[in-house]
Amino acid sequence: MLTNPVTNMLKKERQAYILHQVSLHNSVLSADLSNSINVSEDTIRRDLNELAETGKVIKVHGGALSKSFNSFYLRSDVYNVDNKKIIAEKAASLIKDGMFVLTGGGTTIIEMARLLPEDLKATFLTGSIPAAYEYSQHPNIEVIFIGDKIAKKSQIAVGGEAITRIRHIKADLCFLGINALDTEHGITDNDWDVVQVKKAMVETSAKTVVMSISEKLNSYQRLRICGVDEIDVLITELDPSDKLLDPFRLNSLTIL
Amino acid sequence: MLTNPVTNMLKKERQAYILHQVSLHNSVLSADLSNSINVSEDTIRRDLNELAETGKVIKVHGGALSKSFNSFYLRSDVYNVDNKKIIAEKAASLIKDGMFVLTGGGTTIIEMARLLPEDLKATFLTGSIPAAYEYSQHPNIEVIFIGDKIAKKSQIAVGGEAITRIRHIKADLCFLGINALDTEHGITDNDWDVVQVKKAMVETSAKTVVMSISEKLNSYQRLRICGVDEIDVLITELDPSDKLLDPFRLNSLTIL
DNA sequence: TTAAAAACTGCAAATTGTTGCAATATTTAT
C-alpha cells in the first residue's frame, strides 16, 4: 500500500490515519505506513502498539490487522453452513418418490440428507459413511452402501470393486458435492481415488446434479472428473440469475 | 486448489487464508497453497503445523484437512459402557499386526474400535456404518466396507451381495457382538437379515471371538447363528474363573 | 523392493522488534 507522502502530522492525526488505512485494507504493513507518512518505522510501531493496547487493531509481526478481520474468516464456517442449506433445499426438491439416487459424500450432501422430506420414498446409493448414516436415519429411504476400501480423508469407499458396482447401477440422479468447478476444466478434485469413483458415478447416471457453494466456482484442482457439458444441473446458493453464473449458461445445463 | 497468486501477506493473513481454503474445500495441498500465495512450501508447512497445534486443522502428509468434516457419529448413552470397555480391552489384545479382522456392529465392537492401540497395523472388514467410522479414525488401520442394503435398526449391510463378499474373505479373526448365547442354542438373534450375515462371518473366519456382557448369557432368541462349538473365544466383563461361565468351559472354547 | 514426494533439521539472510538514549517538541507551573 503506497500513497503520497504526508507530512507534519500530529500523533492523533497519524493514528487516525492508520486506523483509516486498516479499516480500508484490512491490514497494513509498518514499512508502507512509514513511507506514506514519512516517519520512522519506530514511530509507526509505537502507534500500532498503542492502538493494539486500546483494542483498535490487532498487532502482528510486520504490521497490523483489522479487528473485524478475524471474525471474517472465523464466521465462514457458519456462513457456509447456511449456504449449504440453501443448496441442499434446492437439491432435495429434485428427488421424487421411487427414484434411485446415487450420491457422493461431502458436507453439502450431508445437509441435503438431513433436509429430505419425511415422506419421501426413494432408494439412495452411496459409498460415503457419513452420508449413509444420515440416509439411514430417514424412515422411508432405502440405503445401499457401495462398499470397498475406505479412503480415510473423505470417508468414502474407493477402489475397483466400488467402481465396478457403481457402473452396474443405472441411477436416475447423481448428486455430487464438488471441490472446484470452472468452465475450462470442468469438475476437478485432488484425490486420485475419489476422482475415479466420481467419474464412474457421473458416467453411469442419467442425470448429474452438481452442488457447489459459489466460492468454489472458477477454481480448479489437478485432477479432472468431467467436463461442464456432462453436468445436467448446477446448484449454488445464489439466485439462478446471478451474474457469477453467466459462464455456465449453456443449453445442456440447468441452473438452480 | 489453484487460484490467482496473492502477494505480501502477513503471517496471520496467510494463515487465515489457509483456514478459509480448508473450510471451503475440506482439504488443501501444501503445494497448491505454496503456488497461490507465492511462498515456499516450508512456510506453508510451518503454517499448517501451527494451525494443527492450535487445533484449527488436521495435518496430513501433503497438506491438511478440515476438522469439522470428521466426527458425525456421537456416542449416545450406551447401556453398560463400563462393562463393555472391559470386554473391549480384552478383545483388542487379541489383534496382532498384519491380521485381517472381520467384525460386526454393535456397541461393544465400537468400544473396541476406540481402544485399538495407535500403532496397530491391521485390516478391518465390516458392514457396520458406525464401526467403519471408528476404524477409519485410526491412523494405521485399513478399513474395508462390505456394502449392500443397510438395515436401519442395526446400521449394518445385509443381503446376498454382502454375504457373497463375506464368504470370499478368509479372515484371521471374526469379532461378534451378540444378543443372546446359551450352551443349548448357541448364538441366537431375532433379525433374519442380520443372522444371515453373522452366519457367513462365522463360517468364513479362522477364529470366532464372541463378545457379550454376562447379562446376555443363558438367554436365547428365535434365530440361530451357530452353535457354541463353533466359537473359539468368549469374552465377557467377568473374571474368566467366574462361576457364571462354568457352562461354557469346553475344550474348544477359550474364556477371557 | 525402489524411486519420488513430502517432512524435518539446521542454518543463514532479511526483516522486524526492543531498548536505551539523546535531541526536540510540547505541556505545565510559577
Added chain:
DNA sequence: ATAAATATTGCAACAATTTGCAGTTTTTAA
C-alpha cells in the same frame, strides 16, 4: 513568559522472528 517537567521522535545496537534453502530422513506409491 519562562523554566522545568513531560512527551515524542529518531537513532543505534542488539534481540527475535520469519523465511527460504540445502542436506537428510521419513513416508508414500508403484
